[in-house]
Amino acid sequence: MTLVSEASGPSTADPFLSVRDLRVHFATDDGVVRAVDGLSFDVGRGRTLGIVGESGSGKSVTNLAILGLHDRTRTTLAGEIVLDGQELLTARERELERLRGSKMAMIFQDALASLSPYHTVGRQIAETYAKHTGASRRESRARAVEMLRRVGIPQPTARADDYPHQFSGGMRQRVMIAMALACDPQLLIADEPTTALDVTVQAQILDLLGDLQQEFGTSIVFITHDLGVISRMADDILVMYAGRAVERGTRREVLRTPQHPYTWGLLGSMPTLNAPVDVPLSPIPGTPPSLLDPPAGCRFEPRCAFREQVPAGRCASRRPHLPRTAGHGAACHLTAAQRVEYHADYVGANPG
Amino acid sequence: MFRFILRRTFSALMILLVISAITFVLFYVAPRDPARSACGKLCTPETLALVRRNLGIDDPLPLQYWHWLAGVFVGRDYAGLGHCSAPCLGYSFTNHEPVLGLITNRFPTTLSLTLGSAVVFVVLGVGTGMLAAVKQGRALDKIASSISLVGSSLQIYIVGVVAMYYLSDQWGILPRPQDSVGFSQDPVAWFKGLLLPWFVLAIIFTANYTRMTRSQLVESLAEDYVRTARAKGLSRRTVFFRFAWRGAMGPIVTILGLDIGYLLGGAIITEETFGLHGIGALSIKAVRDNDLPLLLGVVLVAAAAIVVANIVVDAVYALIDPRIRLA
Numbered sequence: 068m069t070l071v072s073e074a075s076g077p078s079t080a081d082p083f084l085s086v087r088d089l090r091v092h093f094a095t096d097d098g099v100v101r102a103v104d105g106l107s108f109d110v111g112r113g114r115t116l117g118i119v120g121e122s123g124s125g126k127s128v129t130n131l132a133i134l135g136l137h138d139r140t141r142t143t144l145a146g147e148i149v150l151d152g153q154e155l156l157t158a159r160e161r162e163l164e165r166l167r168g169s170k171m172a173m174i175f176q177d178a179l180a181s182l183s184p185y186h187t188v189g190r191q192i193a194e195t196y197a198k199h200t201g202a203s204r205r206e207s208r209a210r211a212v213e214m215l216r217r218v219g220i221p222q223p224t225a226r227a228d229d230y231p232h233q234f235s236g237g238m239r240q241r242v243m244i245a246m247a248l249a250c251d252p253q254l255l256i257a258d259e260p261t262t263a264l265d266v267t268v269q270a271q272i273l274d275l276l277g278d279l280q281q282e283f284g285t286s287i288v289f290i291t292h293d294l295g296v297i298s299r300m301a302d303d304i305l306v307m308y309a310g311r312a313v314e315r316g317t318r319r320e321v322l323r324t325p326q327h328p329y330t331w332g333l334l335g336s337m338p339t340l341n342a343p344v345d346v347p348l349s350p351i352p353g354t355p356p357s358l359l360d361p362p363a364g365c366r367f368e369p370r371c372a373f374r375e376q377v378p379a380g381r382c383a384s385r386r387p388h389l390p391r392t393a394g395h396g397a398a399c400h401l402t403a404a405q406r407v408e409y410h411a412d413y414v415g416a417n418p419g
Numbered sequence: 420m421f422r423f424i425l426r427r428t429f430s431a432l433m434i435l436l437v438i439s440a441i442t443f444v445l446f447y448v449a450p451r452d453p454a455r456s457a458c459g460k461l462c463t464p465e466t467l468a469l470v471r472r473n474l475g476i477d478d479p480l481p482l483q484y485w486h487w488l489a490g491v492f493v494g495r496d497y498a499g500l501g502h503c504s505a506p507c508l509g510y511s512f513t514n515h516e517p518v519l520g521l522i523t524n525r526f527p528t529t530l531s532l533t534l535g536s537a538v539v540f541v542v543l544g545v546g547t548g549m550l551a552a553v554k555q556g557r558a559l560d561k562i563a564s565s566i567s568l569v570g571s572s573l574q575i576y577i578v579g580v581v582a583m584y585y586l587s588d589q590w591g592i593l594p595r596p597q598d599s600v601g602f603s604q605d606p607v608a609w610f611k612g613l614l615l616p617w618f619v620l621a622i623i624f625t626a627n628y629t630r631m632t633r634s635q636l637v638e639s640l641a642e643d644y645v646r647t648a649r650a651k652g653l654s655r656r657t658v659f660f661r662f663a664w665r666g667a668m669g670p671i672v673t674i675l676g677l678d679i680g681y682l683l684g685g686a687i688i689t690e691e692t693f694g695l696h697g698i699g700a701l702s703i704k705a706v707r708d709n710d711l712p713l714l715l716g717v718v719l720v721a722a723a724a725i726v727v728a729n730i731v732v733d734a735v736y737a738l739i740d741p742r743i744r745l746a
Contacts, residue, residue, distance in 0.1 A: 134650055136646060136649055136650060140556075140557075160655075164652045164653070164654055165652065166652070167649070167650055167651065167652035168650065168651040168652030168653075169652060172650070172651075173647075173650045175643060175646075175647060175650075177643060180642070180643040180644065181643040181644055181646070181647045182644055182647065183644040183647070183648065183662055183665075184644065184666075184740065184741070184742055185662075185665045185666065185739070185740065185741065186661075194651070194653070195651040195652065195653075198651070198652055198653060199652060230741045230742070232741075232742050246651070
């Protein structure tokens with residue numbers, strides 16, 4: 068695959084993270100689940116990539132693959148994941164252990180379940196730091212307190228000795244962030260970090276992540292199904308559907324001039340405050356396909372309102388690819404002119 | 420912590436009080452003359468009269484219970500037999516000895532049997548369970564699960580007899596089980612004498628611990644915080660012992676505590692199979708002889724063991740899991 072190197076995303080001449088044709092398949096009793104099936108994207112240094120898609124679209128599976136956290140006995144991984152020049156899929160477990168928590172770190176959605184209930188938060192942060200820096204117990208503890216202070220936890224010295232269940236939801240997510248950033252990782256993967264939080268706390272956490280990114284120059288992969296969060300955080304957006312990327316572009320491009328019918332649907336099903344209240348939301352009809360036996364062509368084809376516009380049933384028979392050239396693009400058989408026309412129609416028909 | 424111990428000790432005493440009363444009543448419902456059987460085989464009319472008086476058979480039931488209960492706290496005088504000092508659990512006429520003395524004589528055997536066996540089944544059971552969990556779904560897991568299924572359906576009185584026949588009588592690898600030598604007298608003889616009973620008694624428990632450890636670990640290995648620990652870059656070994664095992668051990672410790680409590684009440688079948696003289700053999704004797712004071716004594720020992728085990732388990736659980744507060 069010589070062409071793939073040209074397939075970098077927008078403004079990423081030197082991508083820090085580069086994923087190429089990633090496939091993550093799980094063997095189950097019912098057959099092989101193709102959770103991620105040919106996914107490529109890039110994340111530039113210091114930039115934030117927002118990955119959007121509904122549940123089961125393969126967002127989280129992708130990010131667990133980057134960290135190498137899938138159980139290899141039950142998972143088939145193929146493709147390439149290159150982090151700062153280093154191939155991760157073929158890396159040894161020891162090497163991955165060295166990178167995890169130091170060069171790349173992850174924030175999970177449910178901080179209560181994701182933090183150990185058996186250890187104080189101070190210890191959980193300190194142990195990451197000690198593992199990767201070889202720092203002494205005292206130094207690590209001091210680092211933990213410093214991180215807690217930096218993520219805005221009041222009285223960090225005292226609170227370091229508390230257990231996760233003694234914190235509120237928002238504070239717990241801050242602890243999670245402190246833990247992830249303890250070793251100044253260059254890549255931070257945030258898997259729906261604000262989904263479980265109420266809106267004001269969500270805003271605080273997003274601000275915090277933004278500030279910390281400014282401070283550390285971290286590249287962030289931000290996974291969410293919340294377009295509001297994406298529009299606030301992301302520099303670039305990748306829209307995923309049923310284990311594949313359907314659209315890619317800068318935040319502005321994807322949100323203002325979306326090209327893929329699925330993206331139109333996603334945007335159309337998002338409530339906005341300035342829309343008239345009597346206009347109903349327009350959800351996408353149908354449900355995502357089974358990943359045990361996905362459609363042969365475009366995976367969105369069974370739900371797509373525009374499949375008749377493409378001649379010869381190509382939507383059902385041939386897989387559309389994202390353009391390999393950089394910039395805004397969609398994996399769709401509609402022509403550029405059709406996309407513009409039908410998007411205008413779609414917005415006209417579904418003003419919500 | 421102090422309030423916890425105080426409160427639980429009080430409720431433990433209440434439980435023991437109720438249990439002793441129930442045992443008392445149940446005993447008198449049985450259609451046998453306790454005095455006649457307490458008197459023994461060579462019973463003279465004089466002895467029978469003495470026993471009747473000392474047992475207080477002719478008093479109303481509540482009064483008899485009251486005498487027994489008072490004896491526990493302040494001691495009791497037995498006409499013609501002398502004083503039984505507090506805590507007096509009664510006097511066993513069939514054995515011509517105070518109940519407490521009988522129990523304290525037998526208890527070391529039961530304690531040795533219980534703790535030795537617990538070491539065996541915890542090491543074997545938890546160890547195998549850990550291996551099975553780590554090798555989930557693979558050959559080792561399936562072998563361990565099958566063996567544990569077979570193990571849990573074995574019976575002590577068959578395995579014990581067969582093992583004794585071959586290991587001691589035929590091959591002479593181990594001495595015949597015995598409990599006449601205490602640990603303090605000759606640790607090596609004590610160890611050899613109990614080795615066989617430990618392993619045989621452990622067989623039925625090992626399987627349980629294997630299955631429990633495996634299922635608890637399979638569950639806790641799938642916990643989000645275990646994944647987080649991996650995502651931090653900790654090694655598999657650290658993640659396994661510091662996180663997954665920590666999450667799995669709570670229920671295992673609970674069951675272990677209750678099993679030990681249960682075994683301290685006497686392992687009747689094991690003791691009978693190997694001819695050991697612990698609390699279990701003593702309870703059989705008490706039932707056979709219709710010996711109320713002795714029966715009450717062994718029932719209370721068994722009950723106390725379970726009640727204390729419960730308290731210890733709760734305290735240990737709180738140590739393992741900081742989310743649990745003792746109150």
